[in-house]
Amino acid sequence: xxxxxxxLIVLPTYNEVDNVCDLIRLIxxxxxxxxxxxxxxxSPDGTAAAVEELKTDxxxxxxLVRPGKLGxxxxxxxxFRFGLDKGCxxxxxxxCDFSHNPSYLPEMIGRLGDSDMVVGSRYVPGGGIxxxxxxxxxxxxxxxVYARTLLRLKVRDCTAGFRGYRREVLETVDPFxxxxxxxxxxxxxxxxxxxxxxxxxxxxxxFEQRKAGSSKIESREIYLAAWTVLRTxxxxxxxxxxxxxxTRKKI
Numbered sequence: 001x002x003x004x005x006x007x008l009i010v011l012p013t014y015n016e017v018d019n020v021c022d023l024i025r026l027i028x029x030x031x032x033x034x035x036x037x038x039x040x041x042x043s044p045d046g047t048a049a050a051v052e053e054l055k056t057d058x059x060x061x062x063x064l065v066r067p068g069k070l071g072x073x074x075x076x077x078x079x080f081r082f083g084l085d086k087g088c089x090x091x092x093x094x095x096c097d098f099s100h101n102p103s104y105l106p107e108m109i110g111r112l113g114d115s116d117m118v119v120g121s122r123y124v125p126g127g128g129i130x131x132x133x134x135x136x137x138x139x140x141x142x143x144x145v146y147a148r149t150l151l152r153l154k155v156r157d158c159t160a161g162f163r164g165y166r167r168e169v170l171e172t173v174d175p176f177x178x179x180x181x182x183x184x185x186x187x188x189x190x191x192x193x194x195x196x197x198x199x200x201x202x203x204x205x206x207f208e209q210r211k212a213g214s215s216k217i218e219s220r221e222i223y224l225a226a227w228t229v230l231r232t233x234x235x236x237x238x239x240x241x242x243x244x245x246x247t248r249k250k251i
Contacts, residue, residue, distance in 0.1 A: 007034045007109065008088040010079030012072055015045045016096045021054050026102045027094075028060055031109065035060040037082050038096075039075040042068050072161075073178060073185030080170050092164040100162040104205050108164050116169050116198035119155055119190075120162030126204030127157075147187045151232060155200050158190050159183045162205060169198050184228035191232060 009027055013020055024036050040048045040063065048065045055061045064078055076093055083091035090112055094100045104120055111118040121127050123144060129137060140159065147158040163186075173192040180188055193200060 005033055006086065006088045007031060007090045007092065008079065008083040008086065009034055009036045009092045009094055009105075010076065010083070011036060011038045011094055011096045012075035012079075013038055013040045013043060013047050013051075013096045014069060015043045015047060017043065017045045017047045017050050019097050020047055021050050023096060023098060023102070024051070024054060024058075024061060027105070028058065030102055030105045034105075035062065035086075035088075037062045037064060037079050039064045039066065039078050041066050041070055041075070071181035073181030076185060076189075077176055077178075080165075080175055084167065084170060089167050090164055091167070091170060092162075094162055099208050101205065101208065104162070104203060108162075108203050111201045111203060112164055112166055114199075115201035116166050117193050117200045118164045119157055119160050119200060119202045120205040121155075121157035121160055121202035122205065122207045123156040124202045124204050127202075127206065128204075129207045131209035132207075143183065147190075150230065151187065151191045151194075153190055153194055155190055155194070156202060158187045161186060165193075169193055169196075172196055173198070180228045188228060188232055 011020065011023070020038060024038075027036055028034060038048075038051045038061070040051065042048070042065060048063060051061065051063045055063060062082070064082065066075075066078070079093065080091055090109065092105070092108070094102075100120060108118045108120060122129050122140075129140070132140075144156065144158050147153065148155070151158075173189075173196050175189060175192070178185055178188050178192070190200070
């Protein structure tokens with residue numbers, strides 16, 4: 001079992017054999033408290049086998065293989081459950097294609113000494129995106145303005161998957177009640193965290209184009225995210241129980 005100071009990094013994967021082991025090695029160098037959980041959706045390219053081999057020499061690496069493509073949101077939830085059951089004090093989510101650089105982790109971990117959730121943000125001063133075509137930039141900007149406006153969020157990058165949560169957040173907001181996936185999961189999770197009175201800080205990152213492999217984003221996911229935001233914004237919700245502010249344990 002974890003000591004309570006452990007930090008879990010959750011990496012959802014599908015066909016990331018060219019990236020996953022190199023990324024894990026870089027992540028583990030950041031902090032001795034970090035453990036990595038790979039949630040693999042039965043990648044046919046051998047992603048799970050590569051992680052299994054890495055595990056033999058690295059006890060801080062864990063692997064969960066699922067029976068098929070079950071969606072990004074459920075992969076996050078599997079990671080949250082693993083981290084909570086293990087007693088981790090912090091759970092991060094990252095992409096496995098090197099678009100999220102592990103070099104940002106020390107600052108993001110540090111921010112969780114003052115905040116309940118931290119986001120690696122493309123849309124705060126100092127942040128940005130490299131090597132995206134113009135239409136992806138426009139779509140991403142619009143999605144964030146749309147979500148921020150309808151859900152009344154202050155966080156600038158609502159669709160960012162590079163995030164860290166303090167344990168208290170995951171224990172309070174019940175992420176397991178979220179049924180959406182992909183971007184819509186990320187937007188709804190930000191809404192829940194805000195609604196329950198937790199604080200969110202943003203660390204500027206430069207989002208980089210993946211090093212190898214192909215993007216898993218589908219057009220259906222974009223429409224689903226738009227519908228989920230609209231449904232969440234106009235659905236009647238009971239008033240949440242606002243959490244009582246407590247002195248945070250030093251990270």
